[in-house]
Amino acid sequence: MKLDAYVTALHALKEDDRLRGLKPRTGVDFASNDYLALASAYESGRGRGWHADRSRRVGLLRGNREEHESLQAEAVSFFGARTAIFFGVGYIPNFAHLTTLPQRGDLLVLDSLVHASVHEGACAGRAEFQISVHNDSCSVENIIRDWRPKGGIGRAWIVVESLYSMDGDFAPLEDLVAIADRYDAFLIVDEAHATGVYGEQGRELTGPYEGRENLLVVHTCGKALSAAGALHCMRCAARFHGQSLSSIHLRRRTLVLDGHRRAGSAVDPAGGVRASAASGQARRVYASADA
Template sequence: MLQRSDGSGRLTRYRTSLRRLATRGRLRGLSARSGVDFSSNDYLGLAGDKRIAAALNAALSRGVPAGAGGSRLLRGNDPEHEMLEQEAAVYFGSETALYFGSGFMANYALLACLPQRDDLVVMDELIHASARDGANATKAAVAIARHNDPQSFADAISTWRKSGGRGRPWLVFESLYSMDGDRAPLDDLVSTADVNDGFLIVDEAHATGVFGPHGRGLAADFEGRDNVIVLHTCGKALGASGALICLPEVLAGYMINRSRPFIYATAPSPLMAAAVREALLIVEQEPERRKRLQRMMKQFGDGLTALGLPATDTQIHPVVIGDAEKTMSLATAMQDRGFDIRGIRPPTVPEGTSRLRISLTLNARQADVETLLEALGEKRELFDQ
């Protein structure tokens, strides 16, 4: 019989933990989507695009199944997965590509699988949780480098070498940081990897579709090299879901044979692979979307500067408040005015740096950006800077 009560107290520690989070102003909850989109990662406004819906309908009509029915290694391997991977490799300029069900899983799989026992993983201190979790599962040694500081990466490698490290270093970072909106010093990090005979894992989650030639990302110039592995997520600017890992063929073969999340999971929906194929076509063929977003970045950046607030040169702007409670009440005030803006607190961001994370997408209009700047101006005294 289904037991709904907690007579035995089995659930008590979970309740207590939630209560503790609430006391510290850190309780999370789900809320409905509402207001003008200044929080999603649907940067190019493709999630609801009619052509992606049409591509899904067309795929259904030609018999593409919703479910893969098994692991890629068993009956789950669908022609849509393979066509997507071939097209993605050509588009991004890599030797090959592997499609995963989510960026989180792909990052985890990469870090847990590729670095070897005698290697060193050096991660930027602000790297995404998925890479951190992957590094927790790696056989290699792990070091954390200061944010966007190539010297700190180099120092971690030389300390490890001095203490007997014999394998290869893996430099792991985002090309555009999801919570800070700043870019990695890519050229310097590539040189650091080259000089140290190492590999790079570049997470392009927030750059794919938005930056680089034809939206190929900020690391486009380095794709195809034998020491470069690039993660392109499909749930952000591509408006779908999943992630493409672009990498040398031998490493893809190694993952197919050794990566537990690849081997022991049902393959992503073949329909979603069809949606991503269409998204890649749109992104390549419609540079005007990127241009519109660029104009919006400039408009918003200039507006923040006029308010005396720091601005980035990307579509992601952190407005740092500091205190978590203040941040959440400001987010609510913004939501009450019709803007979908979310507060971001620790542990997602470091202690004392709670912020509004404002993202610019083509789901908002120029006039919305103007009104948002006015609303921020009215709350100017609440910002740290």
């Protein structure tokens, strides 16, 4: 499996007792920056009118709530993913996974017009990166093919947007999926401008590729969903001690696990959660607890 190396790293963290996971807020708070207890004031109703405190943006610092788990479970059902994790800011997911999953020795191939968050994540990460000609699958393949003879020993990661906002053109996803399969690469697709608009019930343009182990997708909760934040989804997730692998931070040897269950209750009798329902759930999460 393509994710075996990451599972091995998780076991090493477990052995060192350094495996961290998202847990519910319980006990006395000595970890977050909620010095004025505004979070508890909001929960009790005494803090109405206040926005959720900023410390709750950090899931590992007592920022994980039932609303996040509910939204993630709904996203899993709606988008046909195996696992999902919510970020309170739409800019962060691309930066996060490009500074964590690709390792030294890997190659990132970025479309020349992909979002700035992707370029900044690539610059901050440890993998080499190269820029491909916009929406040119041959350029992507040539970069990967030429990289190997020059000593490339890691894994290639192709990063694109499904729909580009400035010109309104679509990525050649079918060709890119074939290239990813041919070169044992991962394909990361930012669906920011397609979520809620394209695909069955506004699910996405990557919907036809559901279940692929080498596909990672980002859905912005803003734009068509009219909320805030973003969801990072994986079509096929590795399992580790009964939990779904959602995000890894190997640089600081920190792991974020998304242990939510695939919730059937998130699916409506008509055959799936509507985009408007996902939007409402995202708004409720943002209003009460921005992860």
